Amino acid sequence: MNFDSGLPEWRRNGNRYYTLSPYFKKEFGGVVRKISVDAHFSCPNIDGTVGRGGCIFCDAVSFSPGRRFGLEEIDAQIDDGIRQLQRRFQTDKFIAYFQPSTNTHAPLDTLEKAFRTAIRRPEIVGLTIGTRPDALGDGVLDLLADIAKEKWLSLEIGLQTSHDATLRFLNRGHNYACFVDAVERAKLRNLRLGTHLILGLPGETRDDVVLTSRRVAALGLHSVKLHHLYVVKNTKLARLYAEGKVKLPTLEEYADLVVDALERFSPETVVERVAGEATEEFLVAPEWTAFKHAGRNAVDVAFRRRNSWQGKEYDPNWREKTPQIPLYK
Numbered sequence: 500m501n502f503d504s505g506l507p508e509w510r511r512n513g514n515r516y517y518t519l520s521p522y523f524k525k526e527f528g529g530v531v532r533k534i535s536v537d538a539h540f541s542c543p544n545i546d547g548t549v550g551r552g553g554c555i556f557c558d559a560v561s562f563s564p565g566r567r568f569g570l571e572e573i574d575a576q577i578d579d580g581i582r583q584l585q586r587r588f589q590t591d592k593f594i595a596y597f598q599p600s601t602n603t604h605a606p607l608d609t610l611e612k613a614f615r616t617a618i619r620r621p622e623i624v625g626l627t628i629g630t631r632p633d634a635l636g637d638g639v640l641d642l643l644a645d646i647a648k649e650k651w652l653s654l655e656i657g658l659q660t661s662h663d664a665t666l667r668f669l670n671r672g673h674n675y676a677c678f679v680d681a682v683e684r685a686k687l688r689n690l691r692l693g694t695h696l697i698l699g700l701p702g703e704t705r706d707d708v709v710l711t712s713r714r715v716a717a718l719g720l721h722s723v724k725l726h727h728l729y730v731v732k733n734t735k736l737a738r739l740y741a742e743g744k745v746k747l748p749t750l751e752e753y754a755d756l757v758v759d760a761l762e763r764f765s766p767e768t769v770v771e772r773v774a775g776e777a778t779e780e781f782l783v784a785p786e787w788t789a790f791k792h793a794g795r796n797a798v799d800v801a802f803r804r805r806n807s808w809q810g811k812e813y814d815p816n817w818r819e820k821t822p823q824i825p826l827y828k
């Protein structure tokens with residue numbers, strides 16, 4: 500008898516959470532790699548549209564807002580990415596990942612030209628577009644919905660936490676209600692959605708992380724990226740850290756928070772990342788951020804120690820069962 504037959508496929512392979520590789524294999528029939536594309540868009544939290552100074556942890560603040568981009572440059576970045584990744588990973592399928600800054604913060608025709616420059620390439624099987632919840636007007640969402648009819652598209656809406664007090668501390672320039680509104684309008688258009696969360700933020704407890712995970716899991720997103728808070732040079736966070744005003748969790752504490760979070764997500768949610776990475780050149784702390792796979796390895800150890808897995812505590816009816824817990828705080 501096969502005792503494993505009721506398990507999702509990723510668990511039958513011995514994994515504790517649903518990573519991107521098996522998802523890509525199922526969706527595209529093989530290996531797919533992401534090529535990071537910088538279209539030189541600005542950020543509303545830097546250029547004054549909603550704020551200046553940016554999120555306290557962000558080193559994109561030093562970017563000059565509104566740098567001009569050329570469509571040839573997007574093509575060149577894709578060529579370069581393909582050259583670097585094709586042989587190493589034995590694949591000819593790539594996703595163009597519009598990554599730095601806010602990739603929906605530009606006039607609609609500019610956005611359309613940038614995204615169409617990428618999707619007209621046969622090697623590009625899809626787009627991932629990173630953005631903020633307050634840069635998703637209905638016109639942008641309609642454009643993305645049109646493009647999604649032609650190629651696989653994932654819209655990554657940065658959140659970090661569902662707790663408004665922490666969002667204010669981070670100087671995010673939006674609240675949790677803004678995120679929920681963007682998600683609901685994007686879902687009306689059947690867009691595939693992902694988000695970023697930071698676990699172990701200053702002032703947040705394990706219960707706060709669990710509540711954010713429950714709330715975000717209840718929104719039924721396609722994917723999630725989990726990060727630890729790391730300090731890079733020349734940021735407001737670096738100053739607060741130097742003044743002793745910010746405490747960071749240890750690697751083991753962080754790994755336990757990841758398990759706490761992923762236990763509450765659906766087994767169907769693709770987990771694209773369980774920790775951030777930064778090079779020594781820019782990094783202040785914690786040190787382990789510079790060691791490739793340190794976060795991932797610690798999370799694996801924590802899952803095994805706790806004999807746990809993604810979805811272990813997932814409750815699809817959590818929202819209905821807990822009307823006393825506010826959707827926003």
Ligand code: SF4
Nearest residue numbers: 542553554557559600
């Ligand atoms: S929204 Fe993104 S790009 Fe803008 S300041 Fe925050 S982290 Fe930086």
